[in-house]
Amino acid sequence: xxxxxxxxxxISRRYNKDLEDLRNHVLEMGGLVETQLADAxxxxxxxxxxxxxxxAHDDYKVNRYEVNIDEECSxxxxxxAPAASDLRLIVAIIxxxxxxxxxxxxxxxxxFLASKLAGMDRPSDSYREVKNLGNHxxxxxxxxxxxxxxxxxxxxxxxxxxxxxxxxxxxAIARQxxxxxxxxxxxxxRVMNVTWAARALERIGDHAxxxxxxxxxxxxxxxxxxxxxxxxxxxxxxxxxx
Amino acid sequence: xxxxxxxxxxISRRYNKDLEDLRNHVLEMGGLVETQLADAxxxxxxxxxxxxxxxAHDDYKVNRYEVNIDEECSxxxxxxAPAASDLRLIVAIIxxxxxxxxxxxxxxxxxFLASKLAGMDRPSDSYREVKNLGNHxxxxxxxxxxxxxxxxxxxxxxxxxxxxxxxxxxxAIARQxxxxxxxxxxxxxRVMNVTWAARALERIGDHAxxxxxxxxxxxxxxxxxxxxxxxxxxxxxxxxxx
Numbered sequence: 001x002x003x004x005x006x007x008x009x010x011i012s013r014r015y016n017k018d019l020e021d022l023r024n025h026v027l028e029m030g031g032l033v034e035t036q037l038a039d040a041x042x043x044x045x046x047x048x049x050x051x052x053x054x055x056a057h058d059d060y061k062v063n064r065y066e067v068n069i070d071e072e073c074s075x076x077x078x079x080x081a082p083a084a085s086d087l088r089l090i091v092a093i094i095x096x097x098x099x100x101x102x103x104x105x106x107x108x109x110x111x112f113l114a115s116k117l118a119g120m121d122r123p124s125d126s127y128r129e130v131k132n133l134g135n136h137x138x139x140x141x142x143x144x145x146x147x148x149x150x151x152x153x154x155x156x157x158x159x160x161x162x163x164x165x166x167x168x169x170x171x172a173i174a175r176q177x178x179x180x181x182x183x184x185x186x187x188x189x190r191v192m193n194v195t196w197a198a199r200a201l202e203r204i205g206d207h208a209x210x211x212x213x214x215x216x217x218x219x220x221x222x223x224x225x226x227x228x229x230x231x232x233x234x235x236x237x238x239x240x241x242x
Numbered sequence: 243x244x245x246x247x248x249x250x251x252x253i254s255r256r257y258n259k260d261l262e263d264l265r266n267h268v269l270e271m272g273g274l275v276e277t278q279l280a281d282a283x284x285x286x287x288x289x290x291x292x293x294x295x296x297x298a299h300d301d302y303k304v305n306r307y308e309v310n311i312d313e314e315c316s317x318x319x320x321x322x323a324p325a326a327s328d329l330r331l332i333v334a335i336i337x338x339x340x341x342x343x344x345x346x347x348x349x350x351x352x353x354f355l356a357s358k359l360a361g362m363d364r365p366s367d368s369y370r371e372v373k374n375l376g377n378h379x380x381x382x383x384x385x386x387x388x389x390x391x392x393x394x395x396x397x398x399x400x401x402x403x404x405x406x407x408x409x410x411x412x413x414a415i416a417r418q419x420x421x422x423x424x425x426x427x428x429x430x431x432r433v434m435n436v437t438w439a440a441r442a443l444e445r446i447g448d449h450a451x452x453x454x455x456x457x458x459x460x461x462x463x464x465x466x467x468x469x470x471x472x473x474x475x476x477x478x479x480x481x482x483x484x
Contacts, residue, residue, distance in 0.1 A: 063467070064468075066467075070465060077319065077329055078325055083320055087320050088316070091316055094337070096338060133415060177429055181427065182428075185423065188420055198310075223312060225308075237387075
């Protein structure tokens with residue numbers, strides 16, 4: 001028969017194994033989403049219709065991860081009743097995978113748009129600005145997931161201001177697109193697709209920022225959402241209690 | 243001294259009160275978001291710049307609800323270790339308020355766009371199609387929050403297919419916008435703002451659908467996300483285990 005201390009040890013080892021598995025599944029999901037995004041960007045800037053459609057088709061794999069990890073979280077919450085930092089880890093994971101799933105949705109959209117754009121005229125700059133924005137948000141996503149895996153608050157904090165730069169890059173592209181359309185109304189159909197793709201990339205930057213905010217919450221136990229945004233935009237009253 | 247049964251009774255009454263408060267705060271947040279959305283739509287279709295800016299300014303109130311409710315959820319998870327249906331309620335709330343907060347963000351965007359559009363030419367139809375889409379997604383959001391408040395799976399299931407109709411309404415507006423821009427390139431600046439507003443409304447439909455899926459999960463304990471979507475689009479393999 002097992003001694004009580006052995007049993008406790010066994011349970012706690014099993015519990016740590018559950019948390020470790022959970023964390024690894026989130027990192028796997030993050031890796032898959034990064035690949036989807038990288039492929040979507042390649043499809044867009046190289047005009048590879050087939051690759052774009054493959055990204056769109058493979059989004060179900062991302063969704064599957066989300067549903068499975070959600071179940072793991074619910075099971076651990078129900079059977080282990082985790083406290084303090086473990087609880088924050090699980091709440092942060094529930095939120096992180098929602099953002100990862102939405103990055104997957106945006107990559108799916110970009111894949112479809114890439115496949116449409118592949119059949120249209122290509123501009124002489126081969127979508128250089130869009131490529132830059134894409135690489136920027138891809139780097140943000142990678143850095144966010146690195147910060148998550150190392151529970152690194154400083155790394156997470158470093159990503160947050162990047163989102164504002166990505167927003168500016170997006171705004172520049174959107175303005176440029178409007179100018180193109182005005183100069184050559186026949187390009188409107190094509191250029192609208194470029195605008196949608198840039199918009200999707202901009203939103204991916206938002207999601208990367210969200211993930212970093214969950215990392216900070218997870219490690220420090222304080223919720224920095226909206227306060228970071230508020231500091232940036234100078235809005236007051238956001239931190240006031242309800 | 244309190245008897246043990248009294249104490250248990252006291253604790254469970256206190257616990258139920260906590261859950262009841264939590265639920266009420268989510269409904270209050272939903273009510274605020276509905277008002278924000280309704281005002282944003284009014285600002286857009288009546289060209290009321292001031293109202294649009296007020297909606298944009300008031301978004302911080304929505305954010306404050308999200309942060310506070312998140313804290314309530316974490317506190318209840320940590321101190322009460324809820325099981326089964328209570329646990330599902332809390333997980334569903336953590337997800338629901340994320341979607342409500344994003345509806346708030348979209349309403350904020352629409353408010354800004356309304357204020358920009360108020361200073362521009364108005365089309366003869368006073369944005370009738372956009373108004374219809376706006377009213378449609380507002381109704382979806384109300385129905386979603388009603389389903390949440392009554393834990394009504396049938397009502398939640400009834401909202402899900404509405405999202406596809408909202409998507410079609412949005413697609414029609416987007417196509418119409420492209421036609422307008424081609425016919426009159428001087429309208430591009432204005433019409434792009436209309437397109438962005440319609441896109442924001444379309445995304446609100448997505449969020450309303452998400453909330454309904456959480457209601458179904460909460461009541462039935464099964465995760466219907468992506469499977470409902472999969473049935474619709476005929477994608478296979480979504481339900482397969484990882």
